Amino acid sequence: MRFVRSLLLVAAFAILATGCAFSRGTLGDDIKTDAVGSIKKGTTTKTEVITLLGAPDRILQVNGRDLFQYYRYDAKAGSLLLILINFSRLSIKSDDLFVMIDQHGIVEDVISSRRTENLEFRFWPFGD
């Protein structure tokens, strides 16, 4: 009975759905977790940071210290095109890494997180 119901559901979906689309866009290079993990506060130098991660996307000055910012954006879009109605959802998330470097060129703090890991393709625009 459950099989028949599932089959009917699939058939109804196949009839109603005129198309669906998946799109993805990224900006920037992937921030390597291994490279971030190898940066040690108080020992790693500015030169080593650049060797590990490349040139930063932005350099800021915060309280007399250099702040290197690396970022990457990931966007996933899903569209469900039915006969009567269309649903689309685009989700964009970013990974940001901040490396604070003191006046002596030594890493003082590292702030990072990977928000794009949980990014999914979604169609349903309602709810969370």
Added chain:
Amino acid sequence: MARHHSSRCFIFLVVMISMIVQGCNFIRITLNTPLTPEDVTFIIPGQTTLADVVARLGSPDSLTESTTGIVTTYRFLDMKYSRVNFGWLARPWTPVDPDLIFSRTGFGTDALQVLYDSNGIVTQHSFLRHVTDLPFHAYPF
């Protein structure tokens, strides 16, 4: 006869509803995870540190300085767009494809700013705007 009439009415109603809702679009765009006041109740000025905030909310989108210390900003967007084309109602009776489109877009842009002192302790935090949960409705008036 009456049964035949009611079934015809039902079919006509279904067709009419299909016509009305055909051309409906619901689109949503989210940038980062929208934050609510409930998500930031853990932030207590004078106690919570930068490390605590980063551990709970992730790294900020921007980090700038103020006269008292650093400022972290978490930006997010929750855009909702809906559109209904009532022109479909007239399509079976006209040689052209008329459009009567109602659409509405709500840009739920907001940001959380957290200010810290020189020791990295939160001094204050606030949302830039107070975006409420935007509805999905196409009526623009």
